[in-house]
Amino acid sequence: MxxxxxxxxxxxxxxxxxxxxxxxxxxxxxxxxxxxxxxxxxxxxxxxxxxxxxxxxxxxxxxxxxxxxxxxxxxxxxxxxxxxxxxxxxxxxxxxxxxxxxxxxxxxxxxxxxxxxxxxxxxxxxxxxxxxxxxxxxxxxxxxxxxxxxxxxxxxxxxxxxAGLTMYAALVKSGLRAGERVGIMGCGGGLGHLGLQFAVKMGLRTTGVDVKERALELARGLGTGAEVVDGRGETARGVKERMGREDGWTLPSEMGVDAVLILPESQQAFDYAMELVRDGGKVILLSFPPDGFRVAATDIVFRRISLEGSLIxxxxxxxxxxxxxxxxxxxxxxxxxxxxxxxxxxxxxxxxxxxxxxxxxxxx
Incomplete structure (x- = not known):
């Protein structure tokens, strides 16, 4: 052979x-x-x-x-x-x-x-x-x-x-119910574009974030109806405030996604995700950069964000x-x-x- x-x-x-x-x-x-x-x-x-x-x-x-x-x-x-x-x-x-x-x-x-x-x-x-x-x-x-x-x-x-199984299992692990918000960092990649489709079909209000032009084109071309954000031009705070207005929240701690999945291996993507998630929300890691990620203890303690990983x-x-x-x-x-x-x-x-x-x- x-x-x-x-x-x-x-x-x-x-x-x-x-x-x-x-x-x-x-x-x-x-x-x-x-x-x-x-x-x-x-x-x-x-x-x-x-x-x-x-x-x-x-x-x-x-x-x-x-x-x-x-x-x-x-x-x-x-x-x-x-x-x-x-x-x-x-x-x-x-x-x-x-x-x-x-x-x-x-x-x-x-x-x-x-x-x-x-x-x-x-x-x-x-x-x-x-x-x-x-x-x-x-x-x-x-x-x-x-x-x-x-x-x-x-x-x-x-x-x-x-790619598909990893995203499907992570979304199940998030525990989100239809109507809740999920964010996907790296939404235009091999895993991310499948995650957008799964999340929307699960009834989740879905926001994808990417910074690469071709990835953004792929994500937007799927026709899922998910919000696709160019992370180079929109801050996580700006995206959260828009969500807050849509949901009727007034406090920054109330605004944001209920859970966010992180696919890129960059610290910038991690920091963006941490700011995008609401207080008391969940961050799920699917990437594993050799040097790891820097995590602020204040996000875990004072904002009560839970951080966990998911694999296959x-x-x-x-x-x-x-x-x-x-x-x-x-x-x-x-x-x-x-x-x-x-x-x-x-x-x-x-x-x-x-x-x-x-x-x-x-x-x-």
């Missing part, structure tokens, strides 16, 4: 001919990859800056495929049969099933005991600390995949397996997200490349091409 291999950090992937990967667990599936999506995590892994894998390494942790083989003696596994279309989320590969996290899986939308996407023995996941989907065939754990629903194609599904999502969240996407028409804006064009895709990513960049194995 052909595979794109990272042999040295900060260098292009190398296209190599490799043997089919072995099935080493009774839970394993061999899939023929049909689409694979590029994520910010792929970029930092390839740079060796976060969770550097052992080299050589095959990246990609959000992809789709069709089942091509089972372990010897099996003709099905966990309800899946040959030819089934499955979506692969990198986390949750070879979970132990016995640790504290697996026996009492984390909320929200927790899975049944015996599996947790956050199992510490499962490691960082496919495409991060073990080989992922940038190849013609891949081995995945049947417990970490989901059936692709009718009405969604491979290229549409691949970006949902990290459970199997239950994955199934719920698929149903939501089918019902409400949530779709990623994609730019597609052929398998042989992976390094061109990477260049387009670093050049700031908006939306999600996806390898479509059907393209030539």
């Amino acid at each position: 052909k595979a794109w291999v990272l042999t040295t950090f900060n260098t292009p992937y190398q296209l190599q001919q490799l043997p089919l990967p072995p099935l080493t667990s009774p839970h394993d599936l061999l899939i023929r990859v049909t689409a694979c999506s590029y994520c910010h995590t792929d970029a930092v892994v390839a740079a060796g800056t976060v969770t550097p894998p052992s080299l050589p390494h095959i990246g990609c942790h959000e992809y789709t495929g069709t089942i091509a083989a089972f372990p010897s003696g099996l003709t099905s596994s966990h309800g899946y049969t040959l030819g089934d279309r499955v979506a692969v989320r990198g986390c949750g590969n070879h979970v132990c099933g016995t640790c504290r996290e697996c026996t009492t899986p984390s909320a929200p939308l927790a899975d049944e005991p015996g599996f947790s996407v956050f199992c510490p023995r499962a490691g960082a996941g496919l495409g991060v600390d073990r080989d992922g989907g940038f190849r013609e065939f891949a081995v995945v754990d049947a417990r970490q995949v989901a059936a692709v629903p009718e009405g969604l194609g491979a290229v549409q599904v691949a970006p949902l397996m990290c 999502g459970s199997n239950k969240a994955m199934r719920d997200m698929f149903a939501f996407c089918v019902e409400h028409g949530v779709r990623a804006k994609t730019t597609q490349f052929a398998f042989e064009e992976l390094n061109d895709l990477v260049e387009a990513y670093h050049a700031g091409t908006p939306g999600k960049l996806v390898i479509d194995m059907k393209l030539e």
Whole structure:
């Protein structure tokens, strides 16, 4: 099979001919990859800056495929049969099933005991600390995949397996009810533009903020009806005051969003979000810059802002997200490349091409 291999950090992937990967667990599936999506995590892994894998390494942790083989003696596994279309989320590969996290899986939308996407023995996941989907065939754990629903194609599904699932789970975690306000920092990126769609379809009054021209164009072109703010020209205080007038509030502490999700890794985005959220509101981090963020204790103590993180999502969240996407028409804006064009895709990513960049194995 052909595979794109990272042999040295900060260098292009190398296209190599490799043997089919072995099935080493009774839970394993061999899939023929049909689409694979590029994520910010792929970029930092390839740079060796976060969770550097052992080299050589095959990246990609959000992809789709069709089942091509089972372990010897099996003709099905966990309800899946040959030819089934499955979506692969990198986390949750070879979970132990016995640790504290697996026996009492984390909320929200927790899975049944015996599996947790956050199992510490499962490691960082496919495409991060073990080989992922940038190849013609891949081995995945049947417990970490989901059936692709009718009405969604491979290229549409691949970006949902990290970007989409991360945003959906974070919005659920926010605990907001229809009619409440949510802010999304970095609303025109790969995750953010999906978050805008999810939030609006959940009935939330949604404000997105970005500072890049192409990202703002993408966010505004979605037609969601969300308010899209250019953070270069509008201050968080100005946006809050407008919200206050609309909602009938008069005190600055009353104004602002009820929760805000932070996607960019910049301190400026963090500070903007902190000012945008109302007193007693919630800030949810989805980014993890190497140097972290500076947090003012006064925001936590006197303004009573709660700060928490969110990462990927459970199997239950994955199934719920698929149903939501089918019902409400949530779709990623994609730019597609052929398998042989992976390094061109990477260049387009670093050049700031908006939306999600996806390898479509059907393209030539």
